[in-house]
Amino acid sequence: MDAFRRHFAGFTDSFVLIGGAACDEWFTRFGGRFRATGDIDMVLVLEASPARFFPHFWKFIKAGGYEVGQRADGERTFYRFLKPAAPDHPKVIELFSAARLDADPFPGSKIIPIHSGEDASSLSAILMDPDYYGFIMSQREMCNGLPLIKPAGLLALKARAWLDLAHRRASGDATVKVDDVSKHRSDVFRLAAILPVGERLVLPVSISADLHGFLEAFPAASPEWTAITQSLRNSGIRMTPAELLDILRNCFAPDGVGH
Numbered sequence: 270m271d272a273f274r275r276h277f278a279g280f281t282d283s284f285v286l287i288g289g290a291a292c293d294e295w296f297t298r299f300g301g302r303f304r305a306t307g308d309i310d311m312v313l314v315l316e317a318s319p320a321r322f323f324p325h326f327w328k329f330i331k332a333g334g335y336e337v338g339q340r341a342d343g344e345r346t347f348y349r350f351l352k353p354a355a356p357d358h359p360k361v362i363e364l365f366s367a368a369r370l371d372a373d374p375f376p377g378s379k380i381i382p383i384h385s386g387e388d389a390s391s392l393s394a395i396l397m398d399p400d401y402y403g404f405i406m407s408q409r410e411m412c413n414g415l416p417l418i419k420p421a422g423l424l425a426l427k428a429r430a431w432l433d434l435a436h437r438r439a440s441g442d443a444t445v446k447v448d449d450v451s452k453h454r455s456d457v458f459r460l461a462a463i464l465p466v467g468e469r470l471v472l473p474v475s476i477s478a479d480l481h482g483f484l485e486a487f488p489a490a491s492p493e494w495t496a497i498t499q500s501l502r503n504s505g506i507r508m509t510p511a512e513l514l515d516i517l518r519n520c521f522a523p524d525g526v527g528h
Contacts, residue, residue, distance in 0.1 A: 272357045281416045283322040285312045291417040307360035333358035348393045366394035367402040424460040428483035455500040
């Protein structure tokens with residue numbers, strides 16, 4: 270992360286980190302341990318000087334010797350960069366953003382083109398739900414020199430990811446791995462352990478519904494708690510299911526009202 274941190278030091282208003290890298294930064298700050306991750310999930314803030322940011326982004330991609338991602342049909346994915354030649358660079362970088370008035374998603378996909386400058390003409394990003402994008406923007410905070418979404422925001426994103434993956438797997442999607450479903454499940458409770466005491470958020474209605482849908486899947490008597498608590502112990506967290514559930518219910522308003 271140090272190479273990434275140094276390169277983007279002057280551009281921290283142009284993106285927000287979510288995902289495992291952001292979780293790891295918060296746990297490092299609080300003296301805890303998060304599971305190992307080498308991926309960067311960047312939410313682009315397109316309202317903030319894209320003409321300056323995107324050429325600088327491309328410099329990092331080229332200096333790191335990244336490959337552009339590729340789908341099974343051979344089409345290149347200019348929102349995913351992987352396999353860097355430089356060993357000190359993140360293993361994978363994925364771009365996310367909100368819808369723009371000057372660009373529509375590619376037909377039949379949730380990928381949006383990004384046009385800004387000569388090199389950036391090929392960039393794209395994974396389209397985010399507008400409620401979640403707005404929530405991320407409201408939860409930004411600097412940590413260890415990087416713009417991150419706060420732990421409560423990360424937790425809400427992880428809950429949504431679990432809901433999506435669990436639904437896809439239950440519907441027969443063989444591409445969804447059990448380990449990925451379990452990872453997001455445990456991460457929600459891992460993040461609950463570092464939420465500030467007494468913090469309480471009022472969420473947009475859609476995000477509140479997602480979070481409470483997640484909580485309903487894990488009552489204190491759920492057999493999954495054996496695996497969850499074991500995963501948390503690996504991060505040095507020794508809390509009971511009841512304690513973790515109480516933290517979540519107290520932090521997030523059950524009748525969240527959005528703007």
